[in-house]
Amino acid sequence: LYESWVGVSSYLVFNYQLGLAKELAVRQALAHAVDKQTIIDQILPTLAQPAFAPLAPTTFGYSPDLVKFEYGFDPEKSKQLLADAGFADSNNDGILEREGQSLEFEILTPTSSTYEKIFGLLRSQFADIGVVVELRQAAASEIAEITPTGEFDLLLYHYFWPYPSALDLFLSSERIGASNRVAYSNSQVDDLLQRASQLPNDSSEKEALLIQAQSIILQDAAWQPLLVRKVVTAVNNRVSGIKVHPSEGLLW
Numbered sequence: 001l002y003e004s005w006v007g008v009s010s011y012l013v014f015n016y017q018l019g020l021a022k023e024l025a026v027r028q029a030l031a032h033a034v035d036k037q038t039i040i041d042q043i044l045p046t047l048a049q050p051a052f053a054p055l056a057p058t059t060f061g062y063s064p065d066l067v068k069f070e071y072g073f074d075p076e077k078s079k080q081l082l083a084d085a086g087f088a089d090s091n092n093d094g095i096l097e098r099e100g101q102s103l104e105f106e107i108l109t110p111t112s113s114t115y116e117k118i119f120g121l122l123r124s125q126f127a128d129i130g131v132v133v134e135l136r137q138a139a140a141s142e143i144a145e146i147t148p149t150g151e152f153d154l155l156l157y158h159y160f161w162p163y164p165s166a167l168d169l170f171l172s173s174e175r176i177g178a179s180n181r182v183a184y185s186n187s188q189v190d191d192l193l194q195r196a197s198q199l200p201n202d203s204s205e206k207e208a209l210l211i212q213a214q215s216i217i218l219q220d221a222a223w224q225p226l227l228v229r230k231v232v233t234a235v236n237n238r239v240s241g242i243k244v245h246p247s248e249g250l251l252w
Contacts, residue, residue: 009056010158012107012122012224016183017150020103025085027221029078030154031071033129034122036226043117044229051225054167054214060201061164061210069218070225078129089130096130104132105153108146111137115156118226122156147181155181156226164201164210168193171217184222189213 012034014021021027036050052070055062087096087103096103107122109115119135126133133154138146146152159166169175172193173185192213199206217223 008158008160008229009051010226012226013155013182015150015153019153021153024221025081028071029081031221031224032074032078033125034224035073035125039118039121040227048227048229051228053225054217054223056228059162059164061207063211066214069215071221075129094130095132106134106136107154107156108136108152109156111139148177150183167213186216186220189216
């Protein structure tokens with residue numbers, strides 16, 4: 001058996017075009033409500049590790065220092081953020097609202113038993129802070145059609161792209177309406193990514209620009225990284241010379 005951490009990165013992202021998720025305090029509160037370790041322990045024990053940055057740990061541009069920008073599990077902080085933003089449970093039904101608008105969201109996920117289980121835990125974690133979520137499952141091809149229209153609230157999804165260009169693909173303004181599924185836009189991030197794209201892949205300057213871009217993305221609460229899955233590959237013992245590439249998986 002060969003193991004590597006270059007597998008699927010799962011994340012929760014918030015639609016910048018629609019409803020209450022456009023508010024920073026709401027996104028921060030939702031992010032703080034997520035208990036990643038419980039999700040892993042109950043659904044993917046030994047097969048995943050918590051994520052705190054948009055790039056996976058094996059990808060150039062990742063830095064462990066980015067953990068200081070993580071919205072870690074802190075439901076009391078979630079409640080305080082929402083209270084400060086004017087939300088309250090005025091009718092004692094367990095759901096927070098403001099000016100007649102309740103904190104209720106639909107989470108779009110791929111059709112998958114694993115994602116359905118993750119949703120179940122998220123539903124419970126969000127309920128603890130007065131937020132209601134409903135499940136909407138769709139095939140990957142349908143998600144590719146739905147997300148450019150902006151007709152969803154939150155997206156629970158994943159990607160496998162072990163290169164730093166993942167930031168351009170999923171979070172640059174130029175990709176809105178395509179692979180930037182949540183219409184996230186920050187001109188400073190765009191500038192940093194554009195400058196990084198002009199530099200060699202092993203450049204320390206490029207690495208610094210990528211780390212800076214991720215720090216802004218995290219502070220904007222645009223993307224709540226959830227977990228990185230371990231890839232375990234079984235290989236016949238008659239096959240020899242196999243090596244695990246640090247960022248791309250098995251090579252032989």
